[in-house]
Amino acid sequence: MKNLLIQHFGYPRECIRILTEEDEGSDFTPTKKNIKDSLKWLVEGSESGDLLVFYYSGHGLQQPDDVTNEELDGFDETICPVDFMQEGMILDDEIHSTIVRPLKEGVTLHAIVDACHSGTILDLDYTYDLQRKDWKSNRPPSKLADNSTSGTSTGLAICLSACGDDQMTSDTDVREFLCSRIYSHDDFPARSSDGSAYFNH
Secondary structure, three states: OOHHHHOOOOHHHHHHHOOHHHHHOOOOOHHHHHHHHHHHHHHHHOOOOEEEEEEEEOEEEEOOOOOOOOOOOEEEEEEOOOHHHOOOEEEEEHHHHHOOOOOOOOEEEEEEEEOOOOOOOOOOOOEEEEOOEEEEOOOOOOHHHOOOOOOOOOEEEEEEOOOOOOOOOOHHHHHHHHHHHHHHHOOOOOOOOOOOEEEEE
């Protein structure tokens, strides 16, 4: 992914941060703290015209939504840092509040998530099913009732998910899906009402 961003999309090397288990004991180990710090780093200082990329390949799980009770399926989607047994998982709510909600006007976030149960991992407002070619709302009843949005303030957030919330990545052809979608956006319809959309395989 690093080479793809540098060689094909012209991202400066110094603007890319990678967290891997190989960097054990450093600030670049994917612990819960380091991941959350890096998510903040991603959006801090961004300006109109900036294109941000968040790529996660790892374990994803679900857990009952016992706090907000606003998940349509009753579950929070999560990503698993290396220390999740000690520190806990990172919830979709946390990811949303850290890298989606703060997006400024003119800033675009592309998230690519290769993990189980990653369908609505950013808690965006709409889901687009590429097979059915149809939109559906991901907004909880409370947001529908007052016509509010859980999307960005004024930016654009797009998430490519490897599978649906109720799926494991083994249920879909992840490599074919992610590779084809990174290079070709022909299948992507526009959804600009609030700048928040998912594209699920």
